[in-house]
Amino acid sequence: MARPRLPLLDRGRIVERAIAIIDADGLDALSTRRLAQELNVRAPSLYNHFATKEEILDAAADAIIAEVDLSMFGQAPWPEALTRWARAYRAALAAHPHAVPFLAHGPARRPAALRLAAAVYGALVDAGWPPREATHIGAMMRYFVAxxxxGSFAQGFPDDPAVYAQQYPTLSGAHRLREHGEKVDEGAFEMGLSAIVAGLEIKFQELKA
Known part of the structure; x- marks a missing residue:
């Protein structure tokens, strides 16, 4: 039998399947056994590409972060760049919510995550922010976006009006939050982002005064 033109297994396929498992069933569902089964290979084959499960998880996390657009830095004024980047960052994380707890720990040695941190910090310092404040802004934005x-604030409320009727009258309309969940969550993010950037612009002017 002729050999296949392409290798049956490579890092890209492993990472793609690992992300699919995490997206479907969460971080705890990822194991080398399940990964090998879904790739139709033996588990030891994975170790030709990754030494440990942790390396696979790191690569999957970095692939998610690599989805974040960084092109606005160096092209747009820092308030606009920070706003556009935050939206792109949130979109990448929201597409893989089960991975967010792992991603929230920081960049570690992951190349795409370090590029992201360097892009944000470098753009802020180049714009005139002192290094200390630039570091704080990067951390604050990660907390906010992650x-x-x-998870969804709106989807966390039961859609049964009886839950609120007696004891929580101020939440009498909360049963409709699920119905409008996407708009509520998006609106909350945009309001928070606008407030953060506006506050930073005031702080920046104070620093320059």
Whole structure:
């Protein structure tokens, strides 16, 4: 039998399938045994490409972060760039919510994550932010974006009016939050982002005064 033109297994296929498992069933569902089964290979084959499961998880996390657009830095004024980047960052995380708890820990040695951190920090410093404040802004934005992508605020409320009728009258309309969940969550993110950037612009002017 002739050999196949392409290898049966490569890092890209492993990472793609690992992300699919995490997206479907969460971080705890990822194991080398399940990964090998879904790739139709033996588990030891994975170790030709990754030494450990942790390396696979790191590569999957970095592939998600690599989806974040960074092209606005160096092209747009820092308030606009920060706003556009935050939206792109949230979109990438929201597409893979089960991975967010792992991604929220920081970049570690992951190349795409380090490029992201360097792009944000470098753009802020180049714009005139002191290094200390630039570091704080990068951390603050990660907290805000990761938190917004971790889960839906609106979808966390039961859609049964009886839950609120007696004891929680101020939440009498909360049963409709699920119905408008996407708009509520998006609106909350945009309001928070606008407030953060506006506050930073005031702070920036104070620093320059």
């Amino acid at each position: 938190g917004s992508a971790l």
